Amino acid sequence: MKYFTAVIAILLFSFTVVKAENQKILVKIKSCDNIKVKVINGSECSEEDYISGPCKNQDECFCISPDKKTKWRIVSKVDNKIKLKFKDENGNKIKAPFLNKCLNDYSEDKVVCKIKPKSKLSREIYDFDVKVKGCPNAHDPRIVIKKTR
Secondary structure (H helix, E strand, C coil), X not given: CHHHHHHHHHHHHHHHHHHHCCEEEEEEEEECCEEEXXXXXXXXXXXXXXXXXXXXXXXXXXXXXXXXXXXXXXXXXXXCCEEEEEECCCCCECCCCEHHHCCCCECCCEEEEEECCHHHCCCCEEEEEEXXXXXXXXXXXXXXXXXXX
């Protein structure tokens, strides 16, 4: 019985660890005018978020809970060096929802970022610009932090 209990405990722990890093985000840059940010799996947006909530009228919007991890991957035909600039509704710079300044200056193929704990987040909606080295304009998707979950 002890063996069975230990196996169940390990399986539950493993499931929790896997679940904590389940959101994968792809930034695909075909040209300076063709940048797409897409959640491959793990978005926590509901249908209502897209119909009447914070993702309404947003082509590229994804939702995540505090303390979760996101795995970002860049596929670019222009340059892999990007910066994410977070802004408020007036375009003023705000702090990112990630711990440790993740994705402030990004030039790797893949990176894992963790969302700050609920107590450290100042807002629910984070609009940001994806700035690609060598491109004059920025691209502006949205992250929604589901603080109520």
